[in-house]
Amino acid sequence: MAENTKSIMAGKQITYGLYNDETDMMAAVKHANVKHLEIMDVFSPFPVHGLDPILGLSESRLHIAGFIYGLLGTLTAFLGMTWIFTKDWPIVFGGKPYWSVPAFIPITFELTVLFAAVGMTFTFYILCGLGPGVTNKVLDDRITDDKFCIAFDESEVSRGEAESFFSSTGATEFHSKVL
Amino acid sequence: MSSPISVIREPLVRGHKTYHQITEDLISPTEKTPGKGWIIGFILSVSILAFGIFCILWTIWHGIGTWDLNRTIGWGWDITNFVWWIGIGHAGTLISAILLLFRQKWRTGVNRAAEAMTIFAVMCAGLFPLIHMGRIWMAMFIFPYPNTRGPLWPNFNSPLLWDVFAISTYFTVSLLFWYTGLVPDFATVRDRASGFRKKIYNFLSFGWTGSAKHWQRWEALSLVLAGIATPLVLSVHTIVSFDFATSVIPGWHTTIFPPYFVAGAIFSGFAMVLTLMIVTRKILNLQEYITIAHIESMNKVIVVTGTIVGVAYLTELFIAWYSGYVYEQFAFFNRAFGPYWWSYFGMMFCNVLSPQIFWSRKMRRNITVTFWISILINVGMWFERFVIIATTLARDYLPSSWSLYSPTWVEIGIFIGTMGLFSTLYLIFCRVAPVVAVAEVKSILKTAGDQYTGPDAIYHGHNHGHGGGVHGIIEGTDYHAMHGHGGHGGHGDHGGHGGHQEHTDHRAHETHSHAATATAKETGAQVAGASTAAAASQKMDYNIPDYGGLKDDLTKIEGIGPKTERALNSVGINSFAALSEMEVDVIQDILDKADGNFLSSPESWPEQAQLAAEGRWSELQVLQDKLNGGKY
Numbered sequence: 001m002a003e004n005t006k007s008i009m010a011g012k013q014i015t016y017g018l019y020n021d022e023t024d025m026m027a028a029v030k031h032a033n034v035k036h037l038e039i040m041d042v043f044s045p046f047p048v049h050g051l052d053p054i055l056g057l058s059e060s061r062l063h064i065a066g067f068i069y070g071l072l073g074t075l076t077a078f079l080g081m082t083w084i085f086t087k088d089w090p091i092v093f094g095g096k097p098y099w100s101v102p103a104f105i106p107i108t109f110e111l112t113v114l115f116a117a118v119g120m121t122f123t124f125y126i127l128c129g130l131g132p133g134v135t136n137k138v139l140d141d142r143i144t145d146d147k148f149c150i151a152f153d154e155s156e157v158s159r160g161e162a163e164s165f166f167s168s169t170g171a172t173e174f175h176s177k178v179l
Numbered sequence: 180m181s182s183p184i185s186v187i188r189e190p191l192v193r194g195h196k197t198y199h200q201i202t203e204d205l206i207s208p209t210e211k212t213p214g215k216g217w218i219i220g221f222i223l224s225v226s227i228l229a230f231g232i233f234c235i236l237w238t239i240w241h242g243i244g245t246w247d248l249n250r251t252i253g254w255g256w257d258i259t260n261f262v263w264w265i266g267i268g269h270a271g272t273l274i275s276a277i278l279l280l281f282r283q284k285w286r287t288g289v290n291r292a293a294e295a296m297t298i299f300a301v302m303c304a305g306l307f308p309l310i311h312m313g314r315i316w317m318a319m320f321i322f323p324y325p326n327t328r329g330p331l332w333p334n335f336n337s338p339l340l341w342d343v344f345a346i347s348t349y350f351t352v353s354l355l356f357w358y359t360g361l362v363p364d365f366a367t368v369r370d371r372a373s374g375f376r377k378k379i380y381n382f383l384s385f386g387w388t389g390s391a392k393h394w395q396r397w398e399a400l401s402l403v404l405a406g407i408a409t410p411l412v413l414s415v416h417t418i419v420s421f422d423f424a425t426s427v428i429p430g431w432h433t434t435i436f437p438p439y440f441v442a443g444a445i446f447s448g449f450a451m452v453l454t455l456m457i458v459t460r461k462i463l464n465l466q467e468y469i470t471i472a473h474i475e476s477m478n479k480v481i482v483v484t485g486t487i488v489g490v491a492y493l494t495e496l497f498i499a500w501y502s503g504y505v506y507e508q509f510a511f512f513n514r515a516f517g518p519y520w521w522s523y524f525g526m527m528f529c530n531v532l533s534p535q536i537f538w539s540r541k542m543r544r545n546i547t548v549t550f551w552i553s554i555l556i557n558v559g560m561w562f563e564r565f566v567i568i569a570t571t572l573a574r575d576y577l578p579s580s581w582s583l584y585s586p587t588w589v590e591i592g593i594f595i596g597t598m599g600l601f602s603t604l605y606l607i608f609c610r611v612a613p614v615v616a617v618a619e620v621k622s623i624l625k626t627a628g629d630q631y632t633g634p635d636a637i638y639h640g641h642n643h644g645h646g647g648g649v650h651g652i653i654e655g656t657d658y659h660a661m662h663g664h665g666g667h668g669g670h671g672d673h674g675g676h677g678g679h680q681e682h683t684d685h686r687a688h689e690t691h692s693h694a695a696t697a698t699a700k701e702t703g704a705q706v707a708g709a710s711t712a713a714a715a716s717q718k719m720d721y722n723i724p725d726y727g728g729l730k731d732d733l734t735k736i737e738g739i740g741p742k743t744e745r746a747l748n749s750v751g752i753n754s755f756a757a758l759s760e761m762e763v764d765v766i767q768d769i770l771d772k773a774d775g776n777f778l779s780s781p782e783s784w785p786e787q788a789q790l791a792a793e794g795r796w797s798e799l800q801v802l803q804d805k806l807n808g809g810k811y
Contacts, residue, residue: 041390043390044389044391045389046394046618047394047395047622048394051391052395057391060399062396063399063403066403066407084323084332088330088332089332091334093334093336096336100336106344107344109410109414110411113348113407113408113411114348114352117356120400120404121359124359124400128393128396130385130386133382134385136387136388138370138388138389141370141371144370144387145198145367
């Protein structure tokens, strides 16, 4: 399935159905898998647990990115302080060694967290194509309220097929829209 | 129609909401024109803030000589206020991060507001070190950046610089965490808005669509941010405590400071969350989202952390005595009996004694008591910082330089000004953003709300045709029956819910869960049949009245615990109705023959059971208030 908003932005003809309950929607997704109907995307007002595996979404690798950013923070802080206090401008503080590792721990820790958090959050927004000033067209205003939406791309699943699917799986309504 | 509930936990979302109803309830405060109360509050906050800004400008213009600091007391109200605000700023991230990791679902009702509060409190806190520097226009010197002064770097070995890193990191991470949580909710506001408002919220919502992949990443991000924010929140106050603990001042340089400060921070943070949430839920009518169960959970945190703080105070005293170090001993003697004795005893009373009231469940669930205790704790935690800072500095090593300290109007003005800043920001937040996390509340509705659908869920509303007359009476008191409501599919009249008193609401719930239990489960026969053949023969001996599959929670009877309940069930007493018809002697005989020791006396059980069976809960409550452990 198409994973990000770029495909939605491309001006496609989309057939979508709305469900009143997440359990109905999940059952419909399973049904679509059985019938080999390629689902373009599913939209919901909150994260529906158990949806990802049946939708075939691979696990997010955001945490790996977070680890790398964190490591970068650790190195920046520790190596930075080491360079400053041993090479750039060595100063004796209270008779302690120039390279006083225990005293570097708090700042090293803080920068690890800061880099990981900032890096991950920005990666998240960039990957999702979200950010200040971004306007994504929405299929239905009620998706952020109480409707669960399954969307088919008309080039992959014909409108007739989609409509019969929606009426057989308990969708309360279905429409077609160009995005 | 049937609406399931959990047998184990009290629901965290009440009022049988639909998803749409949740959206309505939580988003609509941002859509209405502000009420009179809000406008008055806002004008008041801004005026106080303006006075605070005036005092800050006064300080900057004239220098910190306008404060009553002196050679002996170099830190007065400024650092006291700084530590106080930072402490308050600990609850938000604790609630959103640590409680997320521990899967505590009650966080969803309060996390949004608590995080906002954290961010505003940290902003207030950050002001104090900045203006305390004296020359605020050189504040950037605290950050390590390549400069033309050498480059000259800050001292990375100094706890004060660690503080700079800790607090700026804490602020940034809290802000990212909070805002990322807000994005889906801003999208909900956007999709309900029109015109210019839609444009604003479109910008704020970053173009959120609710796509499955986005939600997956959003959850992954929240989880990892929670994972790293957890040690972060603990590190921040640890580092603040290092400001004192790494010094050579008696009363400051103690190793107990980090855990003691962290517990104190969580303690004061939760107190401030309670103060704010009790007011907010009342004004915005959020009693069904921020329930008594939420308040009780927070009060449990209060009693634990307050007691930890108390233990820390006593440990300090003990160590001062045990160390044999006269300066340390004097520092603590001076705190308790020196010129500032009132702040020491104020601290002890507010922080250690007052929260002990929350060992009582009744008090934990009492809104008025909780509100006033939370105010006491806010005051007490301010005293604690004042005791640690000003009192300790006032009497140092040299009696010739002993001094006293009282704040000037400028210092008082700045402190009050930060309260103005805090409340101004909070009031704006209440207007522009949903105070309760909309998407998160929706996501727990069916796992922790009153529409629980888990494996042990109980469905009610059906008449299974057993139980006879008693059943009918219980059904009559059913919460749903009273409100004419039929499950989560259709919500009748929302307006009717606004007027619920806390107490009756809770009572109604218990009745409701009881009725559910009574009428529940097609497997009723199996429950009765669960008793063994031996038990069945005993049943004959005791002549237990047969109520079919009727199964009640007998622990509702004062004097009956789970163990006693099992003993009664084993002979076939499963319902209030059956228990009410038993003779006291016979019950005593059953208990005597059952395994284990049963200390409570059954004398009042039949009478209590009679009331319970007939659904006369308020009368039962009155009776139980009179009883002592089930005895008359």
